[in-house]
Amino acid sequence: MPPQRSAGTEPEAEHPMYAGQYLLESQLGSGGMGVVHLARSASGLRLAVKVVHAEYSQDPEFRGRFRQEVAAARRVSGAFTAPVVDADPEAEHPWMATLFIPGPTLAEHVKRNGALGPAPLRHLMAGLAEGLRDIHRVGVVHRDLKPSNVLLADDGPKVIDFGISRPADSELRTETGKLIGTPPFMAPEQFRSPRQVGPAADVFALGSVIVHAATGSGPFTSDSPYLVAYQVVHDDPDLTGVPEELSDLVARCLAKEPEDRPTADELMTALKSVSASYDTQAFIPGQRVAGERAARSGRDDRPGPVGAGSLAPVRARPLVPAPRHGPDPEPTHPRDRALPGDGGPERAGSGPAPAGVPQWRWRLPVAAAASVLAAVVIGVLALHGGPDAPGSGKGPGGRPSGTAFRPWALRLEARGADAAGLPQCTYTPHELYCVRPGVLAASVDPADGKVRWSRGDAHRGSPHSTVPPVLSGGLLQVLSGDGLRLEALDPATGATRWSHDIARYGGRVTQAGGVVLLTGPDGDVTALNASTGAKKWRHAVPGQPKPHFVAYGDGLAYSVTEAGTGTRVAAVDPATGSTRWQRRLDGSLSVAGAHDGVVWFTSTDGDQYTDAVVRYDSSARSVRRVALPVPLPSSQAVVRGDTVYLLGGSGALVAVDTRTATQLWRSETSVSMASAPVVAGRRLYLTASDGRLLSVDTTRGTLLGQTRPRLGDTRGSLIGAIPAPLAADGKIYSSAPDGSLFAVDGNRPAAW
Template structure:
């Protein structure tokens, strides 16, 4: 695909610079894959990979520079010197297991681990070449009939079910690599890749030649069923159980173990893989306070080694606050209960009872976090510790797909074509409900009004507290208006509707409380409103292939239209506005920042390496948060366009679940709340994402 040059930086560092061949640089699909390789390599740079120094995947000839790793590949070493000695083999096993652990913690599946992609340096093995890696949560981009990978080191599911390939496929490849290192041959050998593929799927490997103490571990790695393969952590633990040679023992890092807290300190737990002090709650309903009924919540907490030091560090840094660029407290105002006023912060995780449906969806105010989930219904979680204050179930099979809150102290949950249920936010009592079969979609929150579109195309505004109809009217020019956004400052809700041929879009600004039309204008193109900075309206513009190609700024006071082309086409981007800045997050993980107030200049772009993402959320004045389909929560610096941190993946039974749209995270004060496909809701400190 390219050529790699040995180079030196101005300071004398030796670098390996990969430059893509010109014929591949002209292929947009290859460029996208190279961008993903750069993003993956940057995310996993660490002790067992070659750190990325610089890259430009947008250059005429895309390139990437990593630190040069002196040493042969495992393939060359075995070819020149024969199989590795037992002590060397154990060091290799431990090093590659830890490398995979770090790669998987970064949310990446390598998919092409093989002897030629393992460098043997004097500090241990290094895994290279993330050219076909992908995030846990990405959509497979492999073309039909095209084999991606190296057959002797591919897992059975890569041949049979490529869309289900996950971290366990890398463990299978590790078993095959260890087999090669121990014997000089592959566990499945043939001159024909088709025969190799058959052997991988159907035949058992002959482990003769693999040292007896490693043979059972290699056999487990080569299990046909991904669920039967060990995790990298389990491989490292298994190595430590056997009496190793001195060299191997020195190479295996010690596993952290829980340790009791001294004195009467409140016990905390380590969120597995995150290094963050947290606690996990088994959900229940809180008793007392007149807020809810039911049994008290049971808590499961454990102490983490070094927790006291982490708590002291959090306390000393806590005075800094979560501030925006002007020094004002960032995020929504803390309110309600023991809420945001407390200086100390403790992350938490609350699993919600689930029937295996989509990821929970939540909304929040300073008074609480309101969540809905299949099997749980709708409920209020205390934003400080995640305790379930109250929960309500709808009719059987009537599981909410959306949840919202209104300033009138109500929370509403609904699913298209089912029922709308509205609850008192504090006590959880049901205030009213409505049959949504007479309406299109679900209600749109606009201040204390719920906006609805009837099946006959008429627009209606309902009082959020009582359900009474405030107004009903046909919006001129609209057959079935769709609501895109609500501007709290002006009280205007923006409805839009595309012409049948996609040539124009009718946009109407309505007063949400009265239904009165403030202004209406027909704009050229297939447009969708995304923000209303300073009285203007910003919309995305799509081409005939449903790709977003531009932003359009419309100023109703002057009826002025400005078209701001994007630097590249984007697929199904979610957009959030921060003043005149637009942040576009495309399917595939590309995040683009644009200035919509001036010449429409690109401010920065970032490859998040998340295949499917939620809408992004702005908080704290200079931070943007988003969720990935594997349950990761990511934080981005909006000034520099850099990734500040991310949580570990949270999968349901180790597998991805599918939802047509992922719920956006919720930011309240300093806290950011994520919803994950394992059915849990969790809270992290939004001002310290590097420690997630």
């Protein structure tokens, strides 16, 4: 039975009155993905019911992730998790009901009352260890354990929100290039290999949660979420303030390598001296009575923020509102300056941040004290999404949750700069960073196209060639227009943190794993720390006389060089310069993509036609070559899973399954010059030389839609390489010869 809607013309009329047989009494929180309601069963049992927004109900991928969330929550049943009472992921508007448990979250408690003492800290750690043991025993990895996902109930801590958890046997996998979780509480492997995250990542998060509970701050802190991500991977944790009797155990939890961390069972053994009662009353003074009173009244009148994940800071309210006698106060106010993906305004009355804690951690809504399902973010969270990091309470682009996206277009400029040519951009959650000849760098709000900051470039160079910016080491790495300097900019302000003269390297600059790789004319490679600009190492790469590296986010840098009638391929660890593996393969090969230990190549014949796709598994040392029935001239390739999509210079688009060694389909696009293709979900996107953005169905190769042409003003002008479009959060960002940068809804290509 789908949720039933109320009648009327007020906004509340759009809220469902029932989910299945459960009456929805009041709203606990609302966000971009759905709404969490306080509900009652026919017997009077109080429940927390999550109902998905209509706009996501029709998305097959979203439904699949919601089914996964329901399945994960049902599999987990223990004293330290909340049971699922009922769910219908197949309803018109999918919903899930869990037992309602009053109590504040750990994030809320620490914010209001300060850090925990040694005794309650030991109780908390033992309770979380037992909760993780129950979760891991049924084959589930939570992947987003953090203070706002720990509910402090009467009978002990509860681990809540399985929106991005993954059963070990799930067929849904993290998409390449997407990171899941909240940086201060993510494990290093969640950044390095997000598709290979296991139970040890939850143990790392537990260590970070305990540090937060003990000190009011995490083991890795910075004003920039990007620097936090870098610190998690490379720096030692700061355990100052953690009780001595727990510091060694917490340090083991925060080991960089998963195999060096204890299991949840081992943690429980180490904490066996802790009382089995796990009484949280000692460290939530004054909270329980207020929570119960709020639950009985269907309201939450306690001071402080309400909501979690992408929940907006709203007050629980009845579905049928009382008559209004005046305008509601504005719940938020604009910020003077926002960090990339900043959570935005602080809720009135929430109080200041604790001293010494970066503001971006505390201007954020935290979990509703009355709801074990407060976080409504489902599926893939953005890099720094969630209530413990920037972006809380907002949808993509840092906009208020629920705000409808509208296509936009802009001309990227900078004060005093003579800008020309096509913009090139990189996407991070809640931020676009772009360059253009004449514009050294700019920060653009992906939700509405507003430029947050921009810097002109006195060394514009050629209007036909720019290099896309890269976010590495927590900084925005850009090249000057003349290609002679590398600038590392603060992503929040655009200010230069460090710069390096790269004139001698002839443009052979690659970013990989937080390291800048510079190949000199003598073939020696110099590696710089992307965060500081300091030199890490310098030496030649064996078997690679003059390496030109490419990287695909798997922690390695790849280089190829001719070797007679074959190609010698090297995989290099950018942190140390050591060669992980090297192999000679037949044919003239170029790297097309890499993930999970597998590298894909395109093979070129003597006439420079792509005649095959090659799949090399570095673990099994196996090679599979898939010949193309009809070779493609001047092809560009993109890899998604085991499928390689190739776009030829003649406009032919081909899909090749390298696991089954078959060509899936071939389509003629009539686009004779285009960008490299990109793939998101079941759609492929490319930009034509006339500025059209095209969308193609990846299962059949059929055209789904295209935008209008955006030709340049100068007739007969030459166009260099066309930047590939960016696909992120259901939106597509592209540039055109008229110099514009524009965004469209990727879910509706037929309406372009």
